[in-house]
Amino acid sequence: MTKTVNTAQLTIGTRGSPLALAQTHETRDRLGAAWPALATEGAIAIQVIQTTGDLIQNRPLAEIGGKGLFTKELDDSMLDGRIDLAVHSMKDVPTVLPDGIVLPCVLPREDVRDAFLSLKAKGIDDLPQGAVVGTASLRRGAQILHRRPDLQVVNFRGNVQSRLRKLSEGVVDATLLAMAGLNRLGLSEHVTRALETDEMLPAVAQGAIGITCRADDRKSLDFLAALNCPETMIRITAERAFLLTLDGSCRTPIAALAEVDGDRLSFRGLIVSLDGRTIHAASRQGTVGDAHAMGVDAGRELIQVAGPGFFDFKA
Numbered sequence: 001m002t003k004t005v006n007t008a009q010l011t012i013g014t015r016g017s018p019l020a021l022a023q024t025h026e027t028r029d030r031l032g033a034a035w036p037a038l039a040t041e042g043a044i045a046i047q048v049i050q051t052t053g054d055l056i057q058n059r060p061l062a063e064i065g066g067k068g069l070f071t072k073e074l075d076d077s078m079l080d081g082r083i084d085l086a087v088h089s090m091k092d093v094p095t096v097l098p099d100g101i102v103l104p105c106v107l108p109r110e111d112v113r114d115a116f117l118s119l120k121a122k123g124i125d126d127l128p129q130g131a132v133v134g135t136a137s138l139r140r141g142a143q144i145l146h147r148r149p150d151l152q153v154v155n156f157r158g159n160v161q162s163r164l165r166k167l168s169e170g171v172v173d174a175t176l177l178a179m180a181g182l183n184r185l186g187l188s189e190h191v192t193r194a195l196e197t198d199e200m201l202p203a204v205a206q207g208a209i210g211i212t213c214r215a216d217d218r219k220s221l222d223f224l225a226a227l228n229c230p231e232t233m234i235r236i237t238a239e240r241a242f243l244l245t246l247d248g249s250c251r252t253p254i255a256a257l258a259e260v261d262g263d264r265l266s267f268r269g270l271i272v273s274l275d276g277r278t279i280h281a282a283s284r285q286g287t288v289g290d291a292h293a294m295g296v297d298a299g300r301e302l303i304q305v306a307g308p309g310f311f312d313f314k315a
């Protein structure tokens, strides 16, 4: 390996998965479009950083536990000055950022829905009795069991491409993936059906890309200010406030979606038991200025309604 001097104006850190790279290329292209100085060849360097979540492929994420499985190594590189920006799927970003790191920018949100993929059924309702659904997501597993308690939900990890392969090999009868990831990878032709959000409420911040930088990095803050999508920021503010309030123990399936119409904000959130039997849902209507308060308030309601014990799945 030859060491070259990094003459880039900005170095972006990212995970190495095809989806992470696609999101980073989108970010680079948007930066170049907004800032001529960043449009020249070599102005932006991309550095791939492996995270703990990338290394551990064979265990359920909820079991590995810990916050920041997909972000910690990127945060450390940023605080050390090895990278200036980090591009994240906001779904994977903990609600509390490390000291010294801020999130000044989210890109316009992609399709928030979950996709149903199957070679055997057109949707959840016409899967055969006892069919096997592969998902690593407790949220998706629990919501699908709520509708179809007869189904068998099995843990199913790996990147989007490897999951599509397992589906075609018949390892599972169906799987669920974010529409956003499939769209960004140009793989949406594999989608059997996009599930409406009343059928499968998405994860907090699903479909949103966030870009972090050091809190005191004036140059990066200026570059990123031009890229931020305020509507997406409002929506994820409400959803992340909900998640923060419920705090998650990552073993509790949590789903939420905030939607903006003019200056109105509507919010829906739910928690569901792992077996899908019990769902507690809350909704709020307000204005975009209430985003954080609405998420907190809905989260508090669910803590009350669910009662102690609901959040403790550790046994």
Ligand SMILES: NCc1[nH]cc(CCC(=O)O)c1CC(=O)O
Binding pocket: 089, 090, 091, 092, 176, 177, 178, 180, 181, 205, 206, 207, 208, 209
């Ligand atoms: N946890 C993995 C992850 N993080 C973000 C996405 C998809 C893109 C997105 O939701 O923004 C995925 C894969 C998936 O859920 O299908």
